[in-house]
Amino acid sequence: MLVSLQTTAAFASYLAVFSLAGIASLAAAVRASRIDNAEIRAGLVWLLLTTGAWGLLQAGLFATSGPVRRFAYTAGLVVGFATVGAWLYFVSAYTNRGYHRNARVRRAAVVVFLVVSAAKVTNGLGLHTLYFTTKQSTTPFAHLAIEFGPLHWLVTGLSYSLATTALFALLDMYVRAGYDTRPVWVLTVVVGLPATLDVLGAILPGVVDASYAPIGITAFGVFALYVYEQRFVTAPETDGDAAVFLDVDNKVRDYTAAAGRLFSGLAGARGRPLSAVLPQVAKAADNETVVGRQVDDEDRYYMVSETSVELGEAEQRVLILSDVTVTERRRRELARHN
Incomplete structure (x- = not known):
């Protein structure tokens, strides 16, 4: 009986966390749509929309079964990679780096996205297993366990490297704007923490194999738009x-x-x-x-x-x-x- 309750509690916790992350991210996207700066607005809205969809698809991974579950996971992989592009666009616009306006950079980003997405979709269709394989697991509850292939770790390493570079660009912006940067360092930890959970999910049976990044990105959006909004919105205006x-x-x-x-x-x-x-x-x-x-x-x-x-x-x-x-x-x- 106790084991059954623990299993139910674990399932409910995972489902609730990813569902709430998805819903909160979509709600934050509505708020972000009112930002004056068109480029910052576009980047942040798309970041939050893709993150919201990603979080809900992760919730669908736990709430569904059969082919629908595999589809939810594969779709989540594609949307999740799109989130990386939205994050880089937003940071470039927010820090006025200009990369998001560069036609060559944009074309290269589209090509990379299409190639990586094709690898994910064809894996999901069962044409190869270079990105992931699946099996049923009952720990800590019944779910579709993911075993990551070499392509996953290659793409994940690239994604987190780019995302970390963008985080330090944000930190540089706040330093130049003359703000207390401690909240940004905290935010860096919050956004980067899911990477640790991704790794733990691959090696520890008690941690479910899933993409935890939507949780960190949602925390960023909520923190920036509801807690730190004044400095977040005005930092690009002052710039030191x-x-x-x-x-x-x-x-x-x-x-x-x-x-x-x-x-x-x-x-x-x-x-x-x-x-x-x-x-x-x-x-x-x-x-x-x-x-x-x-x-x-x-x-x-x-x-x-x-x-x-x-x-x-x-x-x-x-x-x-x-x-x-x-x-x-x-x-x-x-x-x-x-």
């Missing part, structure tokens, strides 16, 4: 500049490290009106003029420009202070001579 984020009432919501170094008055200013904290910046923002500051005993000048970002119901103004010291000094020198 001093920036102050305001709500619709012109109250300070946040600021980058560069802005904090430039204006010590921002410390503890969250929730206060900008006009009370930095009246000179507030005035310059209204007129799009230059503000002067002494930095290391040197007069420096910053152009205050404004942009806005929107995600779902959240909308905010972003004041970006760009260093225009050289230009302003030259303008003032010319003005003196005239």
